Amino acid sequence: MMLSPMKFLLLWILFSLLFIIFTFLTLSALGNQTRFKLRLSIATFSFLLGLICFFGIFTDNSIKTDWKRIGSFKPSISVKETLNNFFDGKDTTPKTTKNDSDTPPAPPKNDSNTQQKNSGNYISKGRHYPVGYNPTADKGHKTTKGSGIYTVGKDIQPGYYKISIKEKEIGTIMLENENGRSNLSSMLDGYQKSNNNSINLHLAKDQKLIIKRTDQVSLEPIPVKTTTTLKQGLYIVDADIKPGRYIAKQTSKDSTNNLTLYNDNYRLKTNEILTNRKMKSSKSVKPKPQTAIDIKKNDIITIYGKGTTQLEPQ
Structure with a gap:
């Protein structure tokens, strides 16, 4: 490799x-x-x-x-x-402007409407999928890819895929939306004892699928159908899961999953570590065997880990 x-x-x-x-x-x-x-x-x-x-x-x-x-800290000279x-290919030469003189720049206007607009733009750019995305419209096309960056609609046909790594390989799958925002990063483990050698993903036009540290993964189109058994993957509510209230719990005694739930504007609603194992916890992360979630149409659920999470309707 x-x-x-x-x-x-x-x-x-x-x-x-x-x-x-x-x-x-x-x-x-x-x-x-x-x-x-x-x-x-x-x-x-x-x-x-x-x-x-x-x-x-x-x-x-x-x-x-x-x-x-690499990190989120940005010093003044980075x-x-x-x-x-x-x-x-950008020009890094400092450019002189009128504000480079002795006159200090004017302070920003404290306009609440402007702040809300900027916040809304940021959230909109962070969305997992384009506005009005139909997860059942595209059927996809079976293919194999190695390490690289692939544009959906150009290098890969849009659709719903099971992405699998070959045996005795370990790699990383990342998904960026059309604005370049990373919405998913997941490890695939192709060794025999592993349960996370594949991931199910909806790939929309203009998204970028990034494959790293592996020679080959296979992308196989799969039908879109609702389920309550969630393995590693990304799920769109009303396409993969019916809306409603559920109890999410682990089905295995020795497995651990990270469940995240976003609404369709990229606002985080739930972020939980689900496990039946006894684990050390911190103030910010407290693993638990189950959690209650309310999900609505177009919400996004992501599952990371080697286990299976079961949704029980309430």
């Missing part, structure tokens, strides 16, 4: 440091033939490996995605932002 560009970058930095260190050590060992040959060999070997890793950084553009997902601008 090919290393990711991010790993190539880290290896390139490591081998470059080794090359620099052993170059200096080689120069200091000019009077000793044995030490000179050994250190020169290590320096040369490190240089060659560093060169290979440098070219490996650019095997695909997923390194850009990795940088965009190396991550500079790298993102570099990959996007």
